[in-house]
Amino acid sequence: MKNLWDHKEALQFEENTLQMRVYSSRLLGKDSDLVLHGGGNTSVKVKQKNIFGEEEEILYVKGSGYDLATVEENSFTPLRLNTLRKLVKMEDITDAEMIRQQKMAMSNPDAPTPSVEALLHTIIPIDWIDHTHADAVVTITNTNMAKELIQEIYGDRLLVVPYTMPGFKLARKVFEMTMKTDWTSFEGMLLLNHGIFSFGESANESYGRMIELVSLAEDYLVKNSIPTETVTKTELTGLFSEKEELLKHSRIRRKVSEIRGNAMLSQLNFSVEACTFANLKNVKEIATRGPLTSDHLIRTKPVPVVIDPENPNKSIDDFSDAYKEYFGRHTNGKQKCLDSAPRLAIWPGYGMVAFGDDLTESRIVSDIGNHTMKAIQLAENLTMGAPYAGWHPVSEKHLFEAEYWELQQAKIISKNVDRGEQKTILEFKGKIAIVTGAASGIGLACAHELLNQGAVVVGLDLNPEISKLFWESGMFGIQCDVTDKNAIFEAVAETVRQFGGIDILVLNAGTFTAGQTIEDIEEQTWAMSLEINLTAPQQLLQACVPFLKEGIDPAVVFMASRNVTAPGAGASAYSVPKAGQTQLARIAALELGKFGIRVNILHPDCVYDTGLWTQEALELSAKRYGLSVEQYKSRNILKTDVKTKEVARMVCAMAGPVFSKTTGAQIPIDGGSERVI
Template sequence: MRRKVSAIRGTRSLAQLNFSTEARTFAKLTNVKEIATRGPITSDHLIRTKSVPAIIDPENPQRSLDEFSSAYKAYFERHTNGEQKCLDSAPRWAVWPGHGTIAFGANLTESGIVSDIAEHTVKAIQLAENLTAEGFSGGWQPVSEKHLFEAEYWVLQQAKLKSENVNQGEQKTISEFQGKIAIVSGAASGIGLACARELFAQGAVVVGLDLNPEISKIFCEPGMLGLQCDVTDQKAVIEAVAETVRQFGGIDILVLNAGTFPAGQTIEEMGEQTWSRSLEINLTAPQQLLQACVPFLKEGLDPAVVFMASRNVPAPGAGASAYSVPKAGLTQLARIAALELGKFGIRVNILHPDCVYDTGLWTPDALERSAKRYGLTVEQYKSRNILKIDVKAKEVARMVCAMSGAVFAKTTGAQIPIDGGSERVI
């Protein structure tokens, strides 16, 4: 539904689902289609929500939205004096009979306002109808359709929205991902947190998954939702994906970042638990999260998946088989996903970072030990690549955004290094 509304409106839209007791009760009324489409509470609501909501046919939601669009255009033609320009014909909210209501908006602010108005409208309609049921005259009675049109297309009403658009104009020009919904795993720290923040800064609403219970506090801004989730727990993953869809209406970007880096051990000395745990976190968990997201990515807006692999895939090191092998498997999974999902317009690409030192993994002691092993200073060790540079988490995040956006719009199945250049890879 969200994709269809976006197409009709001509801009990406979020969808906030309301399955509260009040919304469900309203949606279950046998006459909900008749009473919900009589009109809005006030003209101020009208310019936010249009005169009526769409009524979703569970058997054919797409047709319901097409019918709403056609009906809106006919409504305009019935009342225009020839001087007005027809607004877009997409609904701003909908009633899903038996389930609840849905609010649509180009961003979280707009969908939130529409959701609030829809909630108040539902309450007002039910209160008015209850009075009729108790023997009082009246019920839910809006003004005539002609008056609704005059209010919706009144110059001063439209000026309110135009003023808001002007104020938001600068932001719109830089927000590539406005109206898009992203999931980032392993998002409480390091590369994952950097990816989440960069996607959010570029306009996306972002859901971060992490085992860390502080994730909900870390993701504290409107438009950032932190969910504690063990990505190795399939049931928890499915629920996290469902919550994302309930909150925002779908999934457009998936960043498979969660992982673990086991302590270095040779194949001979490695314990079975080390091997199994790394496979579970670094390979099986991303597969499960991708699998749970695919049905929603198929309905996404220019959907993209980014796998966080490793420079260890093309250039493995001794003593790192527990890490390198799952990452190699992850890369192969991504390549197959690109082959399978391309027909649905889903792009799948792979990013191979080398060591990213401004993350929690690289403590001062760990850096000292690693540098000493190579006979280098810490600064020399951090820049032991062709370009002699230190790659930061934010720079990895910017590459993730590029791979999720217009720059990579025609690329899938690619493996991109971000390592300063490695002689072992080149």
């Protein structure tokens, strides 16, 4: 493991203790082999004067839920050490009471909730303390020979603490073990099946010790673990390129979502590493022994589901039943069973699948899965001659205690409260949408509105700038010619590979051709409009239907036109394909209703903040009606123009629960047209 300490960079924080604490914390957070997504914590002890001018000893400890990679000064909570030292001497209190008392010890009531491990930082009488869940260290402790291996690697350099439930019990255990301990005789503390602490008289010393101690474990694993024979890239060629394989993924996602009770994203990992692990003969046995650390439970549940390639749905049902039985075995009758849907799947022949309510969650689960499968293989392949180490995490009983720990559940319920974030209902959270013509105008507005309401959005457009326009997390742009069947299938396939399915399809791409009468219309103009405005949406719908059938409350919205219900002279090349598109949508509603797929049509008009309405197009249209441009733009009943954002909101309404009982409908959004009415 590389020591990232930069003496020149650190020099600028020399006069500010808290800034130095932020600097070294971020160094730890940069390495996912040390901490993952909010894991671990750091602290520093200082002396400060209070408002009365009295000097107090203060412990600055990372706030609960904050990520070491991105901490700021205000991510640390100042606690009065005098109070904490009294607290740790109490023989027995609940964890909820511990947190309440820690909050009362805060010298700044606006600071975040302190780490549940603040008392551990209190017990260690050294100023700078770092704590990580380093993969290599936890891997060593998750073996049948943990004590022997730790002694061989570290000798007497570390205080070794048996696995104890985090919270007050762990703090009290360490307190009782160390009442007569000379802490300066140790370089750190190792918590079995949990993680490692390092400490020092400076940030550099504590950080350097952490890197050295973890490196020793890494080196030992490299030297003493037999590498797993990997699958070859050739064996993976073409994986998830066929429709049937992609449909399997969609069906798995649907089943997991049904058990979860809401839409979930399903992210595939069919890398060489994931497929190698999934294809191990004993994968079902070793993958289901338990997690890398109990800190991961709120993300992954105790174990993954191992999918039977011949019957994926049964595998998921069996997992759900087994989870309920696990709950029944260990509950004291006071806990409420969490949902029984898996968060991680091992799929022999295909790799690994991570499930999440949103993109952030599924990525976190995927990261944890990647680190866990590596750790399992290292532990299983450890050899010391005859003795066998093997993967041996904490017991099922301990896993249940950790998963249903009141403080862990509090993290799930209110993970954003400390940051003051407003909780809003995201209508499309966990849903997957495809929007065509997404690089500008109505399509771009639809993409942003769907994203704002929780969906991940795949935008298709011929414009090569689409990938740059879709820069926000949850938006993915694919340059795609929607008149090219091969390009359409690949765009659909990539969507399913990345997220697991399709729930919402917005057929918006189109081209406006007007100004030519039927007598004068050019053959090329007519053919192009038919291809873009009618054939392209038909082909994309055709490609998406198999996946929409496996979608969660699936919906299709066709972007037609006021020209369908009230056509204008000189616009046949545009109006006729749009009328055909409307008829296509009506038939789709009839055909797809039995699968729960809703299909509705939107007829916009007077949407002038789009690329279609150039000044030239406006002048031509106004001329046909004998009006000025300004008169033309306000010719509707409400004397208003319609914004792309307003069309996008209507699209979201039609794709959401407001229109859950409606299909085959045609909705105008045109400011009121006398000709339509």
